[in-house]
Amino acid sequence: MVVAKRLGVRWQIGKRSLASSTPLWSIPSLLPRVRDSLAALLLLASTAPAQDQSTYYRTETYELPKGVNFEASGIAILPDGKLAVGLRKGEVWIAQNPSDTAKPDFKLFASGLHEILGLAWHDGALYATQRSEVTRLRDTDSDGKADEYLSASTGWGVSGAYHEYAYGPVFDKEGNLYTSLNSSMGKAWKGAGDEEKHPLWRGWVVRKTKEGKLEPFCAGFRSPCGIGQNAEGDIFITDQQGNWMPTTPLFHARKGAYFSHAESIPDAMRPESPVKIAAKQPDGITDAEAMKIVQGYTPPAVWLPYVKMGQSGTGIACDLSPGKFGPFEKQMFLGEFVLSGVNRVFLEKVGGEYQGTCFPFIDGLQCAALALNFLHDGSLVVGQSNRGWNSKGNRPFGLQRIVWTNKTPLEVQKMELLKDGFRFTYTLPIDKESWGTGKLNAQSYTYPFQSKYGGDEIDAKPLIIHAIQYSDDGRVMDVLISNLRPGYVHEFELPQLKSKDGTPLWHRMAYYTLNKLKAE
């Protein structure tokens, strides 16, 4: 049974990570769910205390309007700092005091839309993405309620199949509007007319140009649930495990790129497609091989290993505050649906392409994280709904925010590639003595490139570490490795380090996706 096997892997890893105090696997949150399993015994046997994440980041739960299924699926911040939340049931609510979770004062702004899965503020208006349209919402008479629902982007195929979600929007510097479109899954509806047979641009990111033209932009997505931008304004997409997606990827979306999900190939054959690929692609090779032989294939900037880092990546938010959210300025935070948490990603450009590291971050949210955005006060708001899929946090919906307590955790702040290894930069100076007899476990593996659902870590090999060097101030640690492999995830489990002021390392796992080696 595949599930049992996966869970088996999960618990094993869980046990290991638990010893590393990774809060994703903390005892209290998991134990009641694994009664009587061997895993529970293993967990019990471990004596390593889980660190309380609230020391560094506090989770606050919003008081929500009574009687409303507040399935928060889109979050936008207005120029005055107010918080706009789109709900799957098709409403937009605005919190007048978003920093006060007990009394946020939510007021209904718009209603009647068809499954909002994204909300953005741009140039004087709110934009809500619904199934068949991005709608520009404005309140022209200032009564607090939208009275203008104008079509800002539409024209992609909608067949009525249940999984044809539309996410976004994001805007680039030129003002083009981007929407990510789920590939079509499930049964199409006769009432959809011609689109019952072939809904256009499913599994694509499309953009509406400022001139009002809908253009296909890039392809090969399965369920591109998160669409967001980094500090430079580049567009990133999270996708979800399934066929052609062995685990959650973070893709850098640009014009003409193709990201592996074969169902979008037919539309790439259309003349207006900027994606130039072959009509067929190999099935059952490794991702590392695909990078070499599949025409036009763009690998993800980061893989988030399955179960270890979650099971379903969602919303993306970039910390643009000057240090209000802790020592992770300009890094990206990704929602995690099944494990109901938030992961952290550091990116760098190597050979002109983004690649980088993902780290565990926040665990134990009340429900599946779906949409993320930062308030002006620097806290991270997480919109939640688990309608349609299971999540560890078992509330069906809700809204929480994550607030930095102003205490700096000891974390790997960034992890960069060197020519012959990796450079770990810590948030606090490391006490080298705390390494003690601890071991640095490290391995690399790749994933299958296949039409089969999901995919195991394959071709795993231990990394051969021949030196570890510290900077004088203890902030930087270079790990020199003799067997780096492009096309592989390089996974590290650090020992239980401490900073010079005694702060223990909060998360010990780090996963660097190495697509390109460094020339220098």
Next chain:
Amino acid sequence: MAAKRRKENAKMNSSKLWTLFAASAFFCGHLQAHPLQAEPVNHAFVFNFDRFNVPEDLDESLINGGLLLLAELNCTSCHAAPASWQQRLQPKPGPALESVGSRLDSDTLWLFIRSPQNRKKGTQMPGFFHGAEGDDEKVEALVEYLSNLKSSPAPMPAGDADRGKDLYHKVGCVACHEPGKDVRPPKVAADAEVEKPGNASVPIALADAYDFLSLANFLASPLHTRPAGRMPDMRLSAQEASDIAAYLHTGRVVEKAATRAALKISKQSFEKGRELFQTMNCIACHKLGSTMPAAVFSGAEKKEPSAPVQPAATKPLKELAQGQGCLAEKQASGTPRFDLNDLEKRAITLALKMIQQQEAPQLTAQEKVDWQMTRLNCYACHDRNDKGGAEDPRAQYFGVNDPGAESLGQLAHLPPTLDKAGRKLTRGWFEKVLWGKDGSVRPYMDIHMPSFGREQTEMLITWLNEADALEKPFQIDVSGLAKHHRAEAGRQLLGAKGLACVSCHGMKDRKSLGPPVIRLTHTVERLQPEYFKELLLNPQATQTGTVMPPMFIGRKKADQEIESIWTYLREIEGQPLPEGLMSSADFELKPDAEKRVIIFRSFIEGVGTHAIGVGFPGGLNAAFDAKTSRWAILWKGRFLDAMSNYQDRSMPPIKPLGTAVKSMPSASSERIFGGYTLGKDGIPTFRYLENGQQIEDTLRPVKGGFEHIINSNGKQTKEILSW
């Protein structure tokens, strides 16, 4: 001098009075049919001793009965048990007497203290006065002391005896107490004779002597004055308690102790009574509160109590001689007299012998459960491993309040069997059931599950868990993380088109489609997941007598399906109900109080995937197709069901709920949709480009239909749409 004379008088008359005394108890009942008129029990009554022991019993089986008597009659309060026996023979706290003076008048106290077995036949309270010199004064002193222990009972509503009579018989009082002879159980044919209980009933002969308020308060929270829980808290409302109190007071005439007046004993001091209470070791059973009620020190008696007087030393169980004390033919004054019958004496003698000869045997978890259930008399209502359960002549009074439940037979009428209970319920739910709140999941059942108090029942949970644990528990993954752990999948299985669990099980505020079997709302809090799986896989083998069909036998994916159902039940809050329990009314969009126009985008039949429904107040509806930029359908009456958008994962297309659906002609030209704006009245104006021209298109309800208004290039056209 006067006092002395009275005392002599009394002494002269005393022997005669003692013989007369016995008769007085027979006058205390007033209506032939009333429960207080139960046939008297003439020995210290321990329900389960009488129930489970007969004179024909062999010694080895009677020993347990003897141990039960030693424990339940509180022998070990005075006679210390050997260490190994202590846990098993732990005495129970006697009634708290802090405010006994408010509950009973001094004559009743006098009658009861002087001869408990006369005033209250079958009582477990021993008598200490056997007519010796000075007994009358002692009784009087104790009465003086206890009468002054007062507090004001809380106010209670007025009671209704008829309602009380009904309640008394249906909430479960008759599981232990006597049914009224004038009450016919619901199922007994009009001409049939009502069967009488075979076992004797727990006497309630003091109920009518109680002050009404005190009785109502006692019934509302008996554990307050009787912490032992042998009279459990029936979880009555204040009104119900008052009603039953009124019923028990039917025809009440407060008995005067004529004998007491005749004795003319001089007034004894409070202080003497207090001392006697200690020296006679009343405090071994009746703990007084740490502080004396203020009323105690009123008037002449207002002085600090002197230092406590040590009670007379008593021998430990191990040193008691056979056939002495309460077991003797003739008892000396000052020794407790229980009026034990021959079987009880034989049982106690056997038990004593065992205790004196050997260490207490180690009990298995099941034996511990059985012991505590016997002591608390859980068996009066529940059976477990083929022991106990309400006997039919008592059970016949327990009914249902929902006619739909009749078809379930005794499953609906009678408290559930406790077989496997220790692996069935979670600790949290046991706590709710045994002493907490909101543990009842069978609202159709009249009988109440009482609270016995935490002290009396908490240990049962651990013992039950241990006794009922399976060597190899069923494996169920409740992590909620496996691929098939989907609430929606579970919802489908529960629904009418799945396994149709909703045929019998309701959920939340919804009744099932059939009989009102336990609602599944709290399943996850209530049941251990392993038991849940065990039950679902094979209901009959797991829960004998259940009417649950074996839905999962032969289903290949039973494991996954059961886990999906668990996932749904775990996330039930905020999830849509399973099909069958839900009505479209749950999500039907209706005009609100302000009668605003409702706009709703979805997949709408007759329109397409880009449909925008508009519901106008007054029952006119239309839907605009944003793909072709035209009004696609009009209809009358009810608007739309929003469930697809609000709750469904699969987002199925929805149908207009109303009638007279009219399809509109398709557009003749290419149009580009632009959106809509809302007027002050909430009416939307749709915008689109047609041949490069900006068009504004509005429907307004008018008499007879819609007015269709089109603005284009500064020109306006209007037409009336009626159908």
